[in-house]
Amino acid sequence: MKRNLFLLAGLIALFLLPIGQGNYFILILCSWLMFTIAAMGLNLTLGYAGQISLAQASFIGIGAYVTAIMTLAGIHWILAALASVIVCFVIGILIGFPALRVKGHFLAFVTLAFNQLVVLVARNEDWLTGGSYGKFNMPRPDFGFYHIRTNLDMYYMIVVIFVIFAVLMYGLIRSPWGRAFKALRENPIRAESLGVDTRRITLLAFAVGSASAGLAGAIMSPLVQFIEPNSFALLHSLKILLMVIVGGAGYFFGPMLGAAVVILLPEFLRFTEGYYLIIYSAMVIILMVFSPAGLMGIGEKILTKIRPNQQVRKDMEKGAQL
Amino acid sequence: MSDTVLSVRNISKSFGNIHAVRDVSFDVRKGEVLGLIGPNGSGKSTLFNCVLGQLTPNQGEVMVNGRPVSGMRSNDLNKLGVGRTFQQLSVFPQMTVLDNIILAGQEHHGTMLTRLFGKPDAGLTPEADQMIEFFKLEHLRDEMAGSLSYGQQKLLDAAMAFMAGPSLVLLDEPAGGVNLTMLGHLKERLKTYNESHNTTFVVIEHNMEFVMSLCSRIIVLAEGAIIAEGSPDEIRSNQQVIDAYLGG
Numbered sequence: 001m002k003r004n005l006f007l008l009a010g011l012i013a014l015f016l017l018p019i020g021q022g023n024y025f026i027l028i029l030c031s032w033l034m035f036t037i038a039a040m041g042l043n044l045t046l047g048y049a050g051q052i053s054l055a056q057a058s059f060i061g062i063g064a065y066v067t068a069i070m071t072l073a074g075i076h077w078i079l080a081a082l083a084s085v086i087v088c089f090v091i092g093i094l095i096g097f098p099a100l101r102v103k104g105h106f107l108a109f110v111t112l113a114f115n116q117l118v119v120l121v122a123r124n125e126d127w128l129t130g131g132s133y134g135k136f137n138m139p140r141p142d143f144g145f146y147h148i149r150t151n152l153d154m155y156y157m158i159v160v161i162f163v164i165f166a167v168l169m170y171g172l173i174r175s176p177w178g179r180a181f182k183a184l185r186e187n188p189i190r191a192e193s194l195g196v197d198t199r200r201i202t203l204l205a206f207a208v209g210s211a212s213a214g215l216a217g218a219i220m221s222p223l224v225q226f227i228e229p230n231s232f233a234l235l236h237s238l239k240i241l242l243m244v245i246v247g248g249a250g251y252f253f254g255p256m257l258g259a260a261v262v263i264l265l266p267e268f269l270r271f272t273e274g275y276y277l278i279i280y281s282a283m284v285i286i287l288m289v290f291s292p293a294g295l296m297g298i299g300e301k302i303l304t305k306i307r308p309n310q311q312v313r314k315d316m317e318k319g320a321q322l
Numbered sequence: 323m324s325d326t327v328l329s330v331r332n333i334s335k336s337f338g339n340i341h342a343v344r345d346v347s348f349d350v351r352k353g354e355v356l357g358l359i360g361p362n363g364s365g366k367s368t369l370f371n372c373v374l375g376q377l378t379p380n381q382g383e384v385m386v387n388g389r390p391v392s393g394m395r396s397n398d399l400n401k402l403g404v405g406r407t408f409q410q411l412s413v414f415p416q417m418t419v420l421d422n423i424i425l426a427g428q429e430h431h432g433t434m435l436t437r438l439f440g441k442p443d444a445g446l447t448p449e450a451d452q453m454i455e456f457f458k459l460e461h462l463r464d465e466m467a468g469s470l471s472y473g474q475q476k477l478l479d480a481a482m483a484f485m486a487g488p489s490l491v492l493l494d495e496p497a498g499g500v501n502l503t504m505l506g507h508l509k510e511r512l513k514t515y516n517e518s519h520n521t522t523f524v525v526i527e528h529n530m531e532f533v534m535s536l537c538s539r540i541i542v543l544a545e546g547a548i549i550a551e552g553s554p555d556e557i558r559s560n561q562q563v564i565d566a567y568l569g570g
């Protein structure tokens with residue numbers, strides 16, 4: 001009940017947030033939600049299923065290029081977005097295969113190399129991607145009853161997509177699939193001995209995470225209306241990883257917080273000019289030392305402090321008798 | 323023999339120059355409770371892992387219900403009705419007890435798609451609650467498995483092996499760290515389960531009293547090879563076993 005009220009308040013806040021704000025700030029809000037979607041995808045792969053990936057930005061890129069190419073060819077954005085998601089899902093499965101063989105650092109390197117590969121292809125295949133010049137002037141979607149023109153229109157469209165996405169993601173995490181993802185993270189050998197097809201679940205963890213990034217890319221295309229290979233470089237994958245870690249890997253709303261910190265905080269620190277990166281990095285380091293479970297971890301700590309000590313575990317009550 | 327559930331043929335496994343299992347063969351009949359005992363390092367757990375696909379043996383063959391299963395992945399083996407526990411604790415620490423139990427059963431219900439779009443608990447909550455009650459873990463149902471005591475986790479581990487309704491269960495030291503009252507209960511559970519479901523068990527255990535009173539037949543392993551086989555009474559009076567193991 002309390003939880004539902006909380007969600008409702010959050011939803012209302014999302015709708016009120018851009019009101020009275022300038023165009024630039026609305027654009028920042030849009031990119032916050034867009035990156036949240038990509039980060040929630042990575043949170044599934046990394047936070048829930050325990051598979052490291054440093055290629056998330058490249059999937060945003062693939063999604064963005066697919067959408068750009070299709071919408072510039074006159075195909076409706078909805079179809080283009082769908083195609084972006086599907087393409088990223090399929091390529092996500094492929095990038096999952098190395099994860100069946102290598103883990104940890106090595107997997108990080110494989111995915112890192114993949115990210116680099118995508119950037120190179122985007123840069124070199126001019127005929128398809130426009131090379132270093134990229135793609136520009138992608139049209140904003142026209143839904144007949146509602147033609148997206150301004151950044152504010154764009155923002156509300158993204159909010160709607162985000163809410164639908166979050167609901168689906170929540171359903172996924174609560175489903176038996178979600179349980180299997182967590183089991184994969186916690187103890188893959190045991191999971192397999194209980195009938196979980198760990199290979200399939202590993203591939204799906206990558207596929208769903210990548211498809212989410214594909215959706216983010218499909219949003220990015222009409223949002224910024226200009227994409228080029230460097231927008232999807234490794235640095236951006238690290239940024240998305242940072243969002244997941246700062247927010248709290250494995251917490252459902254962690255990426256939302258993490259993306260807010262990574263996207264919005266630099267804006268607030270702008271007045272410090274040259275020092276902003278130093279301050280920013282220092283804050284991240286302090287957070288990680290103080291709470292490896294990220295901001296959500298801090299929240300949880302505070303909650304358990306505030307709550308009355310009714311939390312004595314039920315078997316402790318009997319403990320004295322044994 | 324048609325009622326042979328598990329047939330192990332000439333299994334050998336070595337790690338470098340350690341011969342952990344040497345040419346081991348035995349059969350397990352339907353409904354039987356077979357004990358597997360032997361000194362530390364005699365190759366019991368390695369044998370289990372070879373039988374269940376966690377390790378690939380250097381040589382030998384395993385058949386479940388007459389069907390060769392060598393090289394089969396353990397999740398497929400589990401689907402054939404083979405459950406197991408590991409010697410090391412193997413629960414999912416950051417999931418609740420209930421979720422641990424449901425996970426253990428969910429892959430046996432419906433398809434990949436119904437597991438995505440169907441009920442979040444795959445309709446298993448009532449069954450899971452029964453299992454939790456069966457192992458006297460009701461009061462811990464919603465706790466994280468990692469916060470349970472060692473013995474409680476051991477019971478949870480066993481409970482998970484039963485969730486899929488297996489016809490053959492291999493238990494690696496189920497009694498380790500479980501207190502006396504619970505130990506009796508666990509033995510009772512296994513016996514009841516064996517009688518009501520005609521479930522076949524293979525049990526590795528160092529607790530002699532537990533093994534002798536539970537098992538109908540016992541195999542003794544020493545340095546990777548079978549040195550004796552027989553009823554509890556025969557094993558107790560076997561000189562070779564006493565020298566290698568019981569006598570200490």
Ligand SMILES: Nc1ncnc2c1ncn2[C@@H]1O[C@H](COP(=O)(O)OP(=O)(O)OP(=O)(O)O)[C@@H](O)[C@H]1O
Pocket residue numbers: 337340341342360361362363364365366367368369409
């Ligand atoms: N993964 C491994 N790598 C190398 N050696 C191993 C490995 N697993 C087991 N061994 C060795 O194989 C031998 C048998 O080990 P195993 O765990 O099967 O014994 P066990 O009978 O289960 O002993 P315990 O009663 O202590 O559990 C030991 O000498 C052990 O050191």
Ligand SMILES: [Mg+2]
Pocket residue numbers: 366367368409494
């Ligand atoms: Mg062992």
